[in-house]
Amino acid sequence: MPRRSKRQAEKEEEEAKKSKLSDGWKMSWEEAGGAKIKGVAPLLVYDGEDALKSSVVAGFDMDGTIIKTKSGRRFPTGPSDWVFWDDAVIKKLRDLHSNNTKIVFFTNQAGIEKKNTSVSSITSKIEDILETLGFPVTVLVCTGHNHYRKPSIRLWEYFAEHCNDGGEIDLQRSVFVGDAAGRSKDWKPGMKKDFSCTDRMFAANIGVPFHTPEEFFLDEPKATKYEWRAADPGKLLAASVSSPRDMSHITKKAPPTEMIVLVGSPASGKSTFAERHLKPHGYVIVNRDTLGTMAKCEKAAAKALEDGQSVVVDNTNPDPASRAKFIQIATKHSVPVRCVELTTPRDVASHLNYFRAILTDGKRRRIPDVAFNSFRSKYKAPSAGEGFDEVIKVEFVPEFHGHNKTRARELFAHWQSG
Ligand SMILES: [Mg+2]
Incomplete structure (x- = not known):
């Protein structure tokens, strides 16, 4: 019966993947973040004892920062539709890693909850990326529009609590890099505007310095043309009160x-x-x-x-x-x-x-x-x-x-x- 054999094939594929991982690094995928939403765990975490722990953290967005599509499309056509964002990425990440900086990928993948993509196509792609890099990296995947989605601090808090031996993190010496930087059209001649500002917000919420991929990997000057595109929490807080309002x-x-x-x-x-x-x-x-x-x-x-x-x-x-x-x-x-x-x-x-x-x-x-x-x-x-x-x-x-x-x-x- 075709349905049964398809399920069997999927199971075998799962087993094969598990053994491949355990043969290589002591790293595994874990469903995390609490109760499932629409059948999916809010968080998928790739971590294990072979991942470096450090008080200095370099966090990265994934799509448009570490990798881009090979096809040139905005969304990947499949798990193999990726190349490194630039040749500079591998060298930079390897240098950081050998200098005892903990590298972490924080990626929003709401396509999983929306069923535009599957858990296995995201996780196998990430494993491919790490195999090419040559060392294990902790990865946190937010699977939907839930409370872990960047720029929520909950994603970072989960990492700090569970994936770095709970040690103190030196925020000043740490960094976050992402392409969702709120840059306006023509931030560099001919460039499109960024689709959002959530990576810049995420860094601000954590309290670490922020860089765009161009700034971090290519040493380009700081982008100055950008907008937050949201209510300014500082301004809202300035009007706040600490006792019930008189109505x-x-x-x-x-x-x-x-x-x-x-x-x-x-x-x-x-x-x-x-x-x-x-x-x-x-x-x-x-x-x-x-x-x-x-x-x-x-x-x-x-x-x-x-x-x-x-x-x-x-x-x-x-x-x-x-x-x-x-x-x-x-x-x-x-x-x-x-x-x-x-x-x-x-x-x-x-x-x-x-x-x-x-x-x-x-x-x-x-x-x-x-x-x-x-x-x-x-x-x-x-x-x-x-x-x-x-x-x-x-x-x-x-x-x-x-x-x-x-x-x-x-x-x-x-x-x-x-
Ligand atoms: Mg991105």
């Missing part, structure tokens, strides 16, 4: 029973706002992520009002149509209805989205771009004309208090990107 201008005006309809993009801070500022005043929180459907939200809102409790509708509520259903429910129960709009800009909401996933070790999954785009395409600013007694705008301000405020502040201070 009495909203809560003091509240009549005994009312409805508040929240409006705001995904990751704009609606749920935190409802939990922190309205729940303590007795508001029942109605949220589709928790209840499952809009019909259940409407039912729960009506029930709360019937019971004489105030209610807050914690959904994105982008347009008049989505808000009208709740205004009707309030009107039917003869209670006032106000709108609180969280005006968090898109780049700040993105920052919050990634930050929350990292802070919760992935328990809060990243909200995909499509949800942000859907909100943006439907969005119509709320107005009193829709039937609200009042429309109040609330600006986003980072608040750090509670049990994990130090870690939260530390992670919030990092550059975030998809």
Whole structure:
């Protein structure tokens, strides 16, 4: 039966690969990073006792930094579609290695989670690269859009904790090299702009000096034309507060029973706002992520009002149509209805989205771009004309208090990107 024999062949191939590795270096692949997501471990780690340990680390992105495609395409056509990025790469890496610098590859391979490529085609390619280099290198592969994805510090923290004997790392003498450097079009005459800035962000988050491949391998001058292309965490932090914000201008005006309809993009801070500022005043929180459907939200809102409790509708509520259903429910129960709009800009909401996933070790999954785009395409600013007694705008301000405020502040201070 063809299916069975194919599986058998794959198994044999796996076994052959294992024995090849154990015959050579004491290195192996490990699935890591916690529970599988869409059937794949969040992290794949190639490590072992034959990998050098050192307090000086040279970290490298892989695609577009250590290697490029042989075909010249943006994405490789298969495991063998690679060549070293430049002839200088092998020599430089060998020199570093013999000078007792630990070399580590940190690579984002979300194509695995998306099923555009397979685990074995990535791992066999990496083994080929290392065989050509001639010495074992620790490699961390992030397999999807999870909380380890560069520029997340979690990828580096995993390495520092598990792959370097847990020793102190001298950040000043270490380095990270990558081609996702935010360089603008024509950073060098005729060059395209970089597709992202995540490698530069990763280095900044770790606190190590950053170089592009051109700077590091070819000694070209520092690129000066680049943009971070994300909300500046330093600027956001400058506006942060360490105690709960005063929202009495909203809560003091509240009549005994009312409805508040929240409006705001995904990751704009609606749920935190409802939990922190309205729940303590007795508001029942109605949220589709928790209840499952809009019909259940409407039912729960009506029930709360019937019971004489105030209610807050914690959904994105982008347009008049989505808000009208709740205004009707309030009107039917003869209670006032106000709108609180969280005006968090898109780049700040993105920052919050990634930050929350990292802070919760992935328990809060990243909200995909499509949800942000859907909100943006439907969005119509709320107005009193829709039937609200009042429309109040609330600006986003980072608040750090509670049990994990130090870690939260530390992670919030990092550059975030998809
Ligand atoms: Mg790259």
